[in-house]
Amino acid sequence: MYPADLKYTKDHEWIRVDTDAADVGITDFAQQQLGDVVFVELPQVGRVLSQGEVFGTIESVKAVSELFSPVAGEIVAVNDALTSAPEQVNADPHTAWIIRVRTSNPSDLDALLDAEAYTQHVG
Amino acid sequence: MVDTQTALKQTPLHATHLGHRARMVAFGGWDMPVEYSGISDEHLAVRTRAGLFDVSHMGEIEIAGSDALAAVQQISANDASRLAIGQIQYSALTTEQGTFVDDLLVYRMADDHFLLVVNASNIDKDFAWIRTQVQPFADAPAVNTSSRYALLALQGPAAVDVLQTLTATPLADIRYYWFEPGEIAGVRGTISRTGYSGEDGFEVFVPPAHAPAVWQAILHAGASAGVVPAGLGARDTLRLEASMRLFGNDMDETTTVLEAGLGWVVGWKKPTFNGAGVLRAQKANGVTRTLVGIEMVDRAIARHGYPVLLDGQPVGVVTSGTQTPFLKKAIAMAYVPADLAQHDRELHVDVRGRLAAARIVPMPFYKRPRS
Known part of the structure; x- marks a missing residue:
């Protein structure tokens, strides 16, 4: 269910760390709770985030939810495709990344949950 | 710790919803x-097709007796004397200030018998209010009959054909805002051509014990037509698209019937009713604020409580x-000041600290195509 190559926050974001940058999105549990996503408010590229900082909002028909950065770092890209097709978050939550961050503090990852721990967290 | 989950009331279809794996929420208790x-x-x-809703949480309050019409005329803004037996009207249960205790549907069951359908979250408040209000009438006792009815709403263009397969009552003969007693899937009930979706459709009142069977029968009959x-x-999204008001959001005890843009539900020719003085004065002098439709220009969603600038x-x-x-x-x-309420006027909505452009547009936002 929850891919083993991702790390997770208790606030239901995931992060996929590549060599130089990490993609951040919301989990399948989060998209189920939200229902039909209709709007993703993306941040400015270049913004520097601290761990746990709010970087945007995601809205479904029925609710608004804040997005928290799993790690500290600079935003190097945002997924503009979500502006016209926010429903990708529902259709494929663990692929539909929202921001790409150049992480500044690798040890931030140590505080995150692995797939097994996250599965227990939402179970 | 109070376990609020156990305090929530359940409709007769609760187990059915769990069986459908519905996402459940607390709403109005x-x-x-x-x-x-x-x-x-x-x-x-x-x-595009039809949807089946459980609206059994809605309340029913009945007033019957030789003074029932007089009592309803006093508490409800609309003119119930214009209702034939079998006819329904939308109305407001008004305070002396012309504001809303609730909005409601008034069904004329017989000359001296009215059934009021009220909002789920207001059942106790409305019944207490109505009991007090009917006291001066010698013969107009009010009874809270909410637990005697399950209410199912089949809404959408396919509703009439799907429901017709389950009843001998000729549904095409029931006009909008009229009702008939009838059998649905072998269960005695009342078939009402009403709804809260902006589409054609029916609401059927059935005894609670039979509600799950009627629900399944409608879904089964509608499966090939795509009924879900x-x-x-x-x-909520359907009623908003159709610009139908929601008590507690769009109007309440602080907003008058005219401010809510519902002057058409007021029976102006009646000699009196609760709130008549205030409403007649507002009609003569105009309102200071009014409910308008807004369409966002910027990409943002305006939600309940956000400031308009x-x-x-x-x-x-x-x-x-x-x-x-x-x-x-x-x-x-x-709600905006009445002198600003012109179509195409540009406004801003404060969306969590960000100003998003919007403009005033005519309501309803959506009107169903007439066949």
Whole structure:
């Protein structure tokens, strides 16, 4: 269910760390709770985030939810495709990344949950 | 710790919803399905095919007796004397200030017998209010009969054909806002051509014990037509697209019937009714604020409680808002000063600290095509 190559926050974001940058999105549990996503408010590229900082909002028909950065770092890209097709978050939550961050503090990852721990967290 | 979950009331279809794996939420003291397959999916099903809603949480209060008409005329703004037996009208249960205790449907069951359908969250308040209000009438006792009825709403263009397969009552002969007693799937009940979706459709009152069987029969009969169960989420987006007001969001005990843009429900020719003085004065002098339709220009969703600004100054407040699945626009209703309420006027909505451009548009946002 929850891919083993991702790390997770208790606030239901995931992060996929590549060599130089990490993609951040919301989990399948989060998209189920939200229902039909209709709007993703993306941040400015270049913004520097601290761990746990709010970087945007995601809205479904029925609710608004804040997005928290799993790690500290600079935003190097945002997924503009979500502006016209926010429903990708529902259709494929663990692929539909929202921001790409150049992480500044690798040890931030140590505080995150692995797939097994996250599965227990939402179970 | 209080376990609020156990305090929530359940409709006779509660187990049915769990069986459909619906997402359940607390609404007005009830544990209700908010969505089954998804709000957008259910919304589009109602606009193009049909959706089946459990609205058994709605309340029923009956007033019967030789003074029933006089009592209803006093408490309800609309003119119930214009109702034939079998006819229904939308109305407001008004305070002396012309504001809303609730909004409601008034069914004329017989010359001296009215059934009022009220909002779920207001049942106790409304019944207490109505009992006090009917006291001066010698023969107009009010009874809270909410637990005697389950209420199922089949809404959408396919509703008439689907429901017709389950009843001998000729549904085409029931006009909009009329009702007939009848059998649905072998169960005695009342078939009402009403709804809260902006589509053609029916609401059927059946005894609670038979509700699950009637529900399954309707879904079974409608399977080939694409009928799906639909929850409170789609009910809200559908009613908002059709510009139907929601008590507690768009009007309440602080807003008058005229401010809410519902002057058409007032029976102006009646000699008196609760709130008549205030409403007649507002009709003569005009209102200071009024409910308008808003369409967002910037990409943002205006939601209940967000401030409305003109030239940087707060001038009003959003009462309901959403991204509508059918029109695919962000729409809202808001109270603004009456002198600003012109179509195409540009305003801003404070969306969590960010100003988003919006403009006033005519309501309803959506009107169903007439066949």
